[in-house]
Amino acid sequence: xxxxxxxFKERAHVKLHDARLQHxxxxxxxxxxxxxxxxxxxxxDFEGTREAARAIRQxxxxxxxxxxxxxxxxATERGARVLFAQxxxxxxxxxxxxxxxxxxRKIIKSKSMVSEESALDHAVEGAGIAVVETDxxxxxxxxxxxEPPSHIIGPAxxxxxxxxxxxxxxKHGTVKKVDIEELCLEARGVLREHYLTADMGISGGNxxxxxxxxxxxxxxxxNATLTTxxxxxxxxxxxIEKIVPTLEDVATLMRLLxxxxxxxxxxxxxxxxxxxxGPGEFHGVEHMYFIVVDSGRTEVLxxxxxxxxxxxxxxxxxxHCPVYQNIGGHSYGWVYxxxxxxxxxxxxxxxxxxxxxxxxxxxxxxxGVVCPVKIPLPDLLRKLxxxxxxxxxxPWHERTAVRLWAWFARRPGLYGFASRIGVxxxxxxxxxxxxxxxxxxxxxxxxxxxxxxPAGRTFRELYARHKTQGDPPK
Amino acid sequence: xxxxxxxxxxxxxxxPSIGFAALKLLEAxxxxxxxxxxxxxxxxxxxxxGDRADTLALARKVVGEFEGCDYLVSPSGSCSGMIxxxxxxxxxxxxxxxxxxxxxxxxxxxxTDFLANVLKVERVPGQFAGTxxxxxxxxxxxxxxxxxxxxxxxxxxxxxxxLEMAECETCCGFGGTFSIKFGEISSRLADNKCQHVENSGAxxxxxxxxxxxxxxxGRLRRRGNTKTKVLHVAEVLAGEG
Numbered sequence: 001x002x003x004x005x006x007x008f009k010e011r012a013h014v015k016l017h018d019a020r021l022q023h024x025x026x027x028x029x030x031x032x033x034x035x036x037x038x039x040x041x042x043x044x045d046f047e048g049t050r051e052a053a054r055a056i057r058q059x060x061x062x063x064x065x066x067x068x069x070x071x072x073x074x075a076t077e078r079g080a081r082v083l084f085a086q087x088x089x090x091x092x093x094x095x096x097x098x099x100x101x102x103x104x105r106k107i108i109k110s111k112s113m114v115s116e117e118s119a120l121d122h123a124v125e126g127a128g129i130a131v132v133e134t135d136x137x138x139x140x141x142x143x144x145x146x147e148p149p150s151h152i153i154g155p156a157x158x159x160x161x162x163x164x165x166x167x168x169x170x171k172h173g174t175v176k177k178v179d180i181e182e183l184c185l186e187a188r189g190v191l192r193e194h195y196l197t198a199d200m201g202i203s204g205g206n207x208x209x210x211x212x213x214x215x216x217x218x219x220x221x222x223n224a225t226l227t228t229x230x231x232x233x234x235x236x237x238x239x240i241e242k243i244v245p246t247l248e249d250v251a252t253l254m255r256l257l258x259x260x261x262x263x264x265x266x267x268x269x270x271x272x273x274x275x276x277x278g279p280g281e282f283h284g285v286e287h288m289y290f291i292v293v294d295s296g297r298t299e300v301l302x303x304x305x306x307x308x309x310x311x312x313x314x315x316x317x318x319x320h321c322p323v324y325q326n327i328g329g330h331s332y333g334w335v336y337x338x339x340x341x342x343x344x345x346x347x348x349x350x351x352x353x354x355x356x357x358x359x360x361x362x363x364x365x366x367x368g369v370v371c372p373v374k375i376p377l378p379d380l381l382r383k384l385x386x387x388x389x390x391x392x393x394x395p396w397h398e399r400t401a402v403r404l405w406a407w408f409a410r411r412p413g414l415y416g417f418a419s420r421i422g423v424x425x426x427x428x429x430x431x432x433x434x435x436x437x438x439x440x441x442x443x444x445x446x447x448x449x450x451x452x453x454p455a456g457r458t459f460r461e462l463y464a465r466h467k468t469q470g471d472p473p474k
Numbered sequence: 475x476x477x478x479x480x481x482x483x484x485x486x487x488x489x490p491s492i493g494f495a496a497l498k499l500l501e502a503x504x505x506x507x508x509x510x511x512x513x514x515x516x517x518x519x520x521x522x523x524g525d526r527a528d529t530l531a532l533a534r535k536v537v538g539e540f541e542g543c544d545y546l547v548s549p550s551g552s553c554s555g556m557i558x559x560x561x562x563x564x565x566x567x568x569x570x571x572x573x574x575x576x577x578x579x580x581x582x583x584x585x586t587d588f589l590a591n592v593l594k595v596e597r598v599p600g601q602f603a604g605t606x607x608x609x610x611x612x613x614x615x616x617x618x619x620x621x622x623x624x625x626x627x628x629x630x631x632x633x634x635x636x637l638e639m640a641e642c643e644t645c646c647g648f649g650g651t652f653s654i655k656f657g658e659i660s661s662r663l664a665d666n667k668c669q670h671v672e673n674s675g676a677x678x679x680x681x682x683x684x685x686x687x688x689x690x691x692g693r694l695r696r697r698g699n700t701k702t703k704v705l706h707v708a709e710v711l712a713g714e715g
Contacts, residue, residue: 009656009658012656012658012659013658016658016659080553105482128611191483229556298497322645322647322663322666323659323663324663326663326666327659347652359652359656360652360656360659361652362612362645362648362649362650362652362660362663363522363612363646363649363650363652364612364645364649365612365613365616365617366612366616366644366645367645369616379563382521382522382524383524384524385522385524386525386526387524387526388524389523389524389525389526390524390526394523394524398523398651398655399525402519402520402523402525402528403525403619405519405520406517406519406520406525406528406531407528407534408514409483409514409515409517409532410514410528410531410532410535412511412512412513412514413512414592415514419486419487422487423487423488433695433700435692435695442654443655443657444653444654444655444656444657444660445653445692447657447658447661448657448658448661448662448664448665448691448693448696449657449659449661449664449689449693449695449696450691450692450693450696451688451692451694452488452489452687452688452691452692452695452704454487454488454489455488455489455490455491457490458486458487458490459481459486459487459493459494460481460486460488460511460513462490462494462509462610463481463493463494463509464488
């Protein structure tokens with residue numbers, strides 16, 4: 001997927017003034033936040049479960065090579081082939097090779113964010129193979145000229161029902177529908193035909209299970225089940241970090257994943273797929289492949305933001321992020337939006353291509369509080385800020401301002417002198433209402449807010465006088 | 475009980491009355507308050523900007539100024555949170571310094587937490603004729619566990635009536651330098667907060683961090699709201715609001 005993260009501010013500006021999007025975002029926030037909170041009350045010990053989930057994910061990452069080898073061995077023993085992709089381009093090449101080997105002319109896909117990283121659909125279509133997205137959200141985006149996803153679990157959440165109705169009416173040439181159920185039925189009618197005629201299915205993978213060589217798919221629409229069982233070939237694509245050691249680990253993680261994501265106790269479908277159809281078995285595909293993707297992940301593992309790889313893609317961090325809630329996912333400019341995206345995007349596409357993302361957070365830590373695997377998201381964002389600062393990637397005036405201010409703050413005498421002058425100057429800028437309406441060098445503040453003027457005397461000078469002359473404090 | 479008072483750079487520069495209100499409360503609660511004369515800033519702006527070298531230098535300065543005290547108390551969840559939760563992380567590779575930092579961090583408190591849980595104050599001098607709504611500033615809430623303490627103290631203020639607003643725990647959009655770097659997004663978040671404040675119908679919004687106060691007050695006034703007061707919890711408790 002093309003990276004547009006360097007245009008974060010401009011895109012956010014547009015989104016802030018998009019009335020329809022703003023309406024959709026409020027609806028989304030209310031739904032996600034409320035439902036999650038409600039569903040978590042079902043757990044006797046949320047914090048204990050959360051700590052267990054953190055430990056499971058951390059254990060997988062600590063010995064990732066061992067678990068990957070075990071996964072490869074077990075999956076191979078069950079008749080699947082395990083392939084590794086180093087880069088996004090390699091994902092696409094592996095898929096096209098497999099498609100060629102099996103004479104594939106049409107592919108159906110259930111949701112895979114990793115395939116968004118490599119723009120797989122474009123590569124497949126470029127090779128003359130038809131591809132149909134079957135996740136309802138992804139399908140909506142595909143027929144809307146491959147609009148990018150705005151959320152990792154609800155790719156088309158930025159759209160209202162009315163917008164989707166209009167889109168279906170235009171693209172399907174059908175009578176415009178007026179409710180969600182009718183729209184779903186219409187999509188189902190279109191997609192069913194494709195399930196029956198596709199030669200290959202591609203899915204993502206919520207977890208790769210090392211002890212069994214299985215892929216776990218967590219979905220709500222049933223499309224992943226059809227995608228991975230009806231065609232004769234199935235490819236599951238996911239990142240190397242999606243390994244978990246055991247099925248019991250999956251059970252623990254599943255206590256938190258649907259609840260954190262959509263506020264469901266359990267998702268409508270959970271598929272655990274292990275190898276192709278065996279002799280005498282009725283269900284399943286004839287050929288099963290895993291594409292296990294690195295594409296920057298080992299570099300994250302070796303960095304000081306490695307904890308980000310614990311992510312199980314529930315989306316809670318973005319659902320609860322006040323910044324995301326107001327600008328939506330498209331502003332972030334790549335596959336993964338919100339707080340986790342502001343860490344992963346710079347790591348996967350280059351910090352220099354996403355300079356604003358680590359800064360685009362108030363560090364309020366609502367994301368860190370809701371994360372089911374306890375990723376300290378604000379701390380990791382700060383690590384990336386340190387990298388930007390030490391590599392001189394921030395504008396010079398910003399760096400100079402911080403250094404200059406810190407230079408004074410380390411020298412109390414000078415600081416006291418300069419601040420006494422500073423507050424008097426600022427005070428003189430205030431209007432009769434005690435507000436500064438335009439702050440020199442602070443347009444970022446005063447373009448949308450006033451600045452309450454300082455009192456005009458510093459605490460330190462007033463306190464010193466209070467101590468020596470017994471002046472009453474002010 | 476010797477209490478080192480960390481006034482914070484924002485209170486020092488912008489609204490010294492908050493500092494004096496806090497002093498009044500601490501002294502009324504029986505603390506022997508010491509105000510290190512050379513104090514400036516905890517280093518958080520440098521920390522959040524990624525300037526680790528300056529952060530370390532300022533952290534050392536703060537530790538040196540306060541380590542003779544039994545407690546460090548600050549009228550800010552954000553600055554006390556910096557000292558309590560982030561200083562130890564900064565010196566993880568420097569064991570001798572880490573020991574000093576941890577000793578200080580353990581005894582670092584946000585003002586209302588200290589008043590409620592250490593001094594256990596029974597009475598507060600403040601009076602307030604009207605309704606107030608409380609905004610839970612992020613660091614106080616999520617780093618320092620400040621939630622019930624200010625409410626319990628405000629309940630002791632004669633005449634004050636608390637009206638909770640919707641989304642009182644949602645960030646106001648300040649975020650330190652974020653408020654300047656991403657002024658438009660920051661203003662929108664502040665605007666949402668102001669809407670909730672106004673919807674509550676309270677006469678005043680009260681909170682424990684001056685950065686957030688400047689943000690909320692600045693946005694309220696720009697929206698044309700000249701009547702809702704924006705007060706620090708110390709001002710209300712001390713009757714200086």
